[in-house]
Amino acid sequence: MKKELLLELKNVSAGYSGQNVIHDISLLIDEAEIVALMGPNGAGKSTILKAIFGFITHTGSILYEGEKIYPSPQNLVKMGVAFVPQGRRVFANLTVKENIEIGGFSLNDEIECIRRAEHLMHLFPILSTKQNEYAGALSGGQQQLLSIARGLMTQPKLLLLDEPTLGLSPKVVKEIFKTIKDINEDQKTAILVVEHNLHSLLPITDRAYVLAHGKIVASDTGGAIAGSDILEQVFMGKI
Template sequence: MGEQPILEMKNVHSGYGSIKALKGVSMKVMPGEIVAMIGANGAGKSTTLMTICGIIKATAGEVWYDGKKINKLNPEKLPTMGLCQVPEGRRIFPRLTVEENLILGAFHRKDKEQIKKDIQYSYDLFPRLGERRRQEGGTLSGGEQQMLAIARALMTKPKVLLLDEPSLGLAPIIIQQIFDIIKDVNKKDGTTILVVEQNANLALQAATRGYVMETGEITLEDKASALLENPKIREAYLGE
């Protein structure tokens, strides 16, 4: 792993109007890692991702990506720089077909032949999408829409993929498939992944390291395997 983090937050504060959601968050992600951020609902996990992407502006502190300070950048620039988020709730284009959604994921790319290959790669990763390539996104099941949202983000050729609650509202068998694919993408393509997830068990099993967030602050950071063994974490987040 490189010495420099590919993504880093330094004492970041942000919020919604007068509501302070993040209170001095510092965290880092090294190239090639899968890092999980776990915590209760409302702890500030999704706000962390939206602050990294500049959708919510940091009121203090700094966000660094790939050696550049990005918290003053226009969020639309980030996918072209290799930082892409799969937001909570999937947000695919419901009236467009599966294939049209994937093509839109590559909107800033000019390498037409490689785009075709990457669409085929998406269908190899998610065979269900290949079967439904001509179907409108809105007619897919929740699990298929989540697969499409991830595949569309991968079409941007991200260096870092931010995943916000990928398991939300999905059946256990589909959740397991999606986490297997997340690990696969990390291993095969070397894509660095930061995943925010309420399913702490699955997230930590997939991750290298983990952060625990409570009411807008990081309260614990450790190797994922150590967090899985931690009695306090097991009691609070793994239902034991």
């Protein structure tokens, strides 16, 4: 089956206080695809996600389903994009179930919200067993899964995930990647994921972009990137 183009960035530049930190970024995400965005600290990965979601302004073009868009978080949610930012942001004093349901507040439909939350529990069995516990009592990995589950409540076509495995043990990292793959297969969600766990991520990606100093320096299939020395060069600071 041929996949349709979902999101395209053409020559996008953006930054802070009038100073660009990402330059001329062009990238593509097809529907139901997993795309990785990689690069050292400070390369501009989070800034790209913030520009896509409309947290910061940009120059150049962002196209969604072939049409130029002017991103703002509310519009993006309506269009079917969800953003799970860096850091595990859960409401510690609410239960797991309540945290998930909050992700659907924009639906304005309590019954639909409960239905979706129940469906999501199947994708996240560990959250299902802990649904009445306080989110603050969960482990780091479980809190990360919870913030991803919350992001899925709007049934996005595209999920933006910023460093979902930061600070987690290798075993938990594996679980998070499995969940990402399950979401992609079960819900046909396209996922743009920022990651530093390159070797665990590349096998499940359709495409990967490597970023250095705010510019894309390589793009290819996950396999081709894994087989080249581009990541080593970038992470050693040679590019």
